[in-house]
Amino acid sequence: xxxxxxxxxxxxxxxxxxxxxxxxxxxxxxxxxxxxxxxxxxxxxxxxxxxxxxxxxxxxxxxxxxxxxxxxxxxxxxxxxxxxxxxxxxxxxxxxxxxxxxxxxxxxxxxxxxxxxxxxxxxxxxxxxxxxxxxxxxxxxxxxxxxxxxxxxxxxxxxxxxxxxxxxxxxxxxxxxxxxxxxxxxxxxxxxxxxxxxxxxxxxxxxxxxxxxxxxxxxxxxxxxxxxxxxxxxxxxxxxxxxxxxxxxxxxxxxxxxxxxxxxxxxxxxxxxxxxxxxxxxxxxxxxxxxxxxxxxxxxxxxxxxxxxxxxxxxxxxxxxxxxxxxxxxxxxxxxxxxxxxxxxxxxxxxx
Amino acid sequence: xxxxxxxxxxxxxxxxxxxxxxxxxxxxxxxxxxxxxxxxxxxxxxxxxxxxxxxxxxxxxxxxxxxxxxxxxxxxxxxxxxxxxxxxxxxxxxxxxxxxxxxxxxxxxxxxxxxxxxxxxxxxxxxxxxxxxxxxxxxxxxxxxxxxxxxxxxxxxxxxxxxxxxxxxxxxxxxxxxxxxxxxxxxxxxxxxxxxxxxxxxxxxxxxxxxxxxxxxxxxxxxxxxxxxxxxxxxxxxxxxxxxxxxxxxxxxxxxxxxxxxxxxxxxxxxxxxxxxxxxxxxxxxxxxxxxxxxxxxxxxxxxxxxxxxxxxxxxxxxxxxxxxxxxxxxxxxxxxxxxxxxxxxxxxxxxxxxxxxxxxxxxxxxxxxxxxxxxxxxxxxxxxxxxxxxxxxxxxxxxxxxxxxxxxxxxxxxxxxxxxxxxxxxxxxxxxxxxxxxxxxxxxxxxxxxxxxxxxxxxxxxxxxxxxxxxxxxxxxxxxxxxxx
Numbered sequence: 001x002x003x004x005x006x007x008x009x010x011x012x013x014x015x016x017x018x019x020x021x022x023x024x025x026x027x028x029x030x031x032x033x034x035x036x037x038x039x040x041x042x043x044x045x046x047x048x049x050x051x052x053x054x055x056x057x058x059x060x061x062x063x064x065x066x067x068x069x070x071x072x073x074x075x076x077x078x079x080x081x082x083x084x085x086x087x088x089x090x091x092x093x094x095x096x097x098x099x100x101x102x103x104x105x106x107x108x109x110x111x112x113x114x115x116x117x118x119x120x121x122x123x124x125x126x127x128x129x130x131x132x133x134x135x136x137x138x139x140x141x142x143x144x145x146x147x148x149x150x151x152x153x154x155x156x157x158x159x160x161x162x163x164x165x166x167x168x169x170x171x172x173x174x175x176x177x178x179x180x181x182x183x184x185x186x187x188x189x190x191x192x193x194x195x196x197x198x199x200x201x202x203x204x205x206x207x208x209x210x211x212x213x214x215x216x217x218x219x220x221x222x223x224x225x226x227x228x229x230x231x232x233x234x235x236x237x238x239x240x241x242x243x244x245x246x247x248x249x250x251x252x253x254x255x256x257x258x259x260x261x262x263x264x265x266x267x268x269x270x271x272x273x274x275x276x277x278x279x280x281x282x283x284x285x286x287x288x289x290x291x292x293x294x295x296x297x298x299x300x301x302x303x304x305x306x307x308x309x310x311x312x313x314x315x316x317x318x319x320x321x322x323x324x325x326x327x328x329x330x331x332x333x334x335x336x337x338x339x340x341x342x343x344x345x346x347x348x349x350x351x352x
Numbered sequence: 353x354x355x356x357x358x359x360x361x362x363x364x365x366x367x368x369x370x371x372x373x374x375x376x377x378x379x380x381x382x383x384x385x386x387x388x389x390x391x392x393x394x395x396x397x398x399x400x401x402x403x404x405x406x407x408x409x410x411x412x413x414x415x416x417x418x419x420x421x422x423x424x425x426x427x428x429x430x431x432x433x434x435x436x437x438x439x440x441x442x443x444x445x446x447x448x449x450x451x452x453x454x455x456x457x458x459x460x461x462x463x464x465x466x467x468x469x470x471x472x473x474x475x476x477x478x479x480x481x482x483x484x485x486x487x488x489x490x491x492x493x494x495x496x497x498x499x500x501x502x503x504x505x506x507x508x509x510x511x512x513x514x515x516x517x518x519x520x521x522x523x524x525x526x527x528x529x530x531x532x533x534x535x536x537x538x539x540x541x542x543x544x545x546x547x548x549x550x551x552x553x554x555x556x557x558x559x560x561x562x563x564x565x566x567x568x569x570x571x572x573x574x575x576x577x578x579x580x581x582x583x584x585x586x587x588x589x590x591x592x593x594x595x596x597x598x599x600x601x602x603x604x605x606x607x608x609x610x611x612x613x614x615x616x617x618x619x620x621x622x623x624x625x626x627x628x629x630x631x632x633x634x635x636x637x638x639x640x641x642x643x644x645x646x647x648x649x650x651x652x653x654x655x656x657x658x659x660x661x662x663x664x665x666x667x668x669x670x671x672x673x674x675x676x677x678x679x680x681x682x683x684x685x686x687x688x689x690x691x692x693x694x695x696x697x698x699x700x701x702x703x704x705x706x707x708x709x710x711x712x713x714x715x716x717x718x719x720x721x722x723x724x725x726x727x728x729x730x731x732x733x734x735x736x737x738x739x740x741x742x743x744x745x746x747x748x749x750x751x752x753x754x755x756x757x758x759x760x761x762x763x764x765x766x767x768x769x770x771x772x773x774x775x776x777x778x779x780x781x782x783x784x785x786x787x788x789x790x791x792x793x794x795x796x797x798x799x800x801x802x803x804x805x806x807x808x809x810x811x812x813x814x815x816x817x818x819x820x821x822x823x824x825x826x827x828x829x830x831x832x833x834x835x836x837x838x
Contacts, residue, residue, distance in 0.1 A: 114786055
């Protein structure tokens with residue numbers, strides 16, 4: 001797998017988060033904005049162990065994964081699950097927002113084919129593409145702001161403060177932060193400045209969440225409660241150009257972000273599967289088939305296990321890295337004291 | 353018979369046997385001229401290829417001095433010793449010791465002097481074949497730059513570069529590729545600018561070529577660029593010596609191929625296709641404006657017909673009422689679906705273009721008139737094609753002319769995008785766009801990503817991509833492509 005730069009780490013993760021944000025069907029409010037901000041700050045603290053782990057001398061996740069192949073299987077299953085969640089988001093949006101394909105499943109299969117192709121090109125191709133798509137994201141948000149500016153009603157921000165909304169906002173944000181386990185694996189393939197890339201991502205994520213939520217709340221107001229996908233509704237309400245509706249731009253942005261998100265998850269799963277079963281050639285094909293199947297099942301049986309996702313994220317992005325950090329530190333100390341006692345033994349006079 | 357086999361066959365010292373072998377190897381070719389002479393009593397022969405040498409030069413610089421030559425103790429060794437050490441008969445004086453080298457030099461326009469008793473043949477560079485003069489390039493016109501383009505003769509092209517780069521750090525090395533054609537190829541680079549290992553890696557790639565002939569740049573290009581299936585070319589080409597010098601200055605390598613008026617340069621970046629020499633003659637603000645105009649033209653050339661098709665077929669709600677009415681009004685009478693119309697018009701344009709390119713100029717003009725009348729007037733009047741679609745196709749085609757370097761990709765991608773747009777609307781266009789973007793981003797030769805400095809993003813290199821920096825600032829940067837290495 002090719003290496004990526006810290007900037008590409010930032011753009012890849014931001015694309016992943018941006019996709020889940022624009023596909024979010026939860027109505028936002030000021031308490032949730034606050035909760036999300038707290039969640040992001042806590043996440044920044046929570047990823048410190050994984051950053052410390054990568055700062056350890058000669059640390060390689062490939063060789064030092066907790067539980068070995070089982071650990072890798074856990075992460076790959078999570079990525080398949082998260083890919084399926086992303087595809088489910090795609091299904092949801094395609095049924096709500098007009099997409100000219102007969103069925104949503106066909107939409108998902110088409111995107112699966114494109115993601116499969118890009119994953120064959122390598123993670124560096126996806127990482128470089130994410131730089132361009134990040135530019136498109138900035139441009140789209142600028143257009144959204146331009147269109148939203150005359151429609152903004154600050155009075156819509158006034159909350160009915162209960163306090164409970166802040167906590168649920170924080171928990172909701174954490175449960176949709178599938179990018180945290182991705183970050184843990186992706187750090188292995190980041191060339192340098194891992195901390196810089198990670199910090200940039202969290203800053204970007206915070207800005208993105210707050211900005212999109214602010215626009216959704218102030219532009220939509222109470223309409224948000226009946227809106228399926230607030231981002232698309234906000235886009236539809238705020239049109240900056242009289243000749244051409246800007247929805248086309250959001251549709252393109254949505255597709256591009258979806259492609260990058262699923263490609264990233266597919267590439268990582270494929271790499272992990274190859275590490276679990278060396279020599280297996282069809283890891284990417286198998287992964288996308290599993291993602292599509294899981295997504296179909298989620299849609300068919302209306303599965304939405306938000307809190308289970310949260311638990312998995314907590315396990316894979318916080319608990320496992322902490323255990324690995326402790327194990328590594330203990331091992332280092334043990335080997336250090338062993339070498340010291342060996343040195344000490346070497347220095348002792350030989351017995352008669 | 354391979355030239356490499358002949359390189360193992362040494363020249364015979366006996367002149368008669370040597371001449372017999374030469375006649376044998378040449379198959380009695382009529383353009384092989386063998387002039388037997390005696391120089392100071394030693395039997396010799398001046399061999400040359402008809403039409404490849406300058407008769408005036410050979411008479412004045414070789415024949416006169418040789419026939420008037422005197423030797424105190426005549427012997428073949430003394431004869432060659434005097435010619436080599438005391439007489440400057442020509443500037444370029446290689447020596448052939450085997451028949452492989454002999455024929456390569458002979459067929460490159462050298463006059464070959466063989467003497468009885470000598471196991472080597474002296475060569476004199478007296479080339480005088482007919483060639484095209486240095487002229488304005490046909491494909492890369494500019495207003496303010498030099499009006500000189502490369503020609504078919506590699507040595508002339510080398511001199512065109514040397515005239516612009518008088519610094520000794522400019523290295524130009526000649527070597528031969530093609531067993532049958534024995535084509536001279538010149539690799540050029542600035543020793544103090546070229547990234548480490550790039551020359552060796554390009555040379556290694558060239559050594560792996562096992563071609564029989566090299567008749568155009570397209571023969572060599574696949575051997576020096578990525579083998580993987582990529583849409584965009586990662587090896588650039590230019591007809592202009594001044595453009596090539598600017599590339600050399602950025603640490604790139606150039607390949608001049610004898611017989612073609614195009615030079616290749618490695619590595620090529622996506623942004624190179626949008627840069628012209630005129631950009632550097634205009635004020636930075638205007639050059640930046642033109643640069644962005646070209647980026648927009650590229651997107652229009654590829655996407656406009658497909659977006660039109662997608663909106664007309666799947667997303668009419670994206671247009672405002674006035675535009676929607678115009679569109680609906682014009683399309684309701686058209687007998688074909690919008691997608692078929694779009695593809696048909698563009699294919700017809702490609703057919704007309706091809707016809708115009710291959711035909712004699714006089715007939716080519718007539719084709720343009722007939723095509724213009726049929727498509728532009730009759731097709732619209734008869735209602736076969738709607739006017740807005742024709743306008744969209746024309747705008748797209750004209751936008752493509754702004755970036756001639758990418759014309760091949762634009763032509764094919766435009767049609768593919770129309771097909772995707774007609775099948776899946778903007779969703780299809782976005783999907784194909786993502787695939788094309790990833791393909792471009794995956795293109796990387798010798799460690800230089802094709803899409804750099806955009807992706808991966810390098811702020812320092814954006815001075816000639818996002819905008820054109822002024823020369824006062826640009827002159828101190830000493831930018832080389834090494835900054836983009838990954």
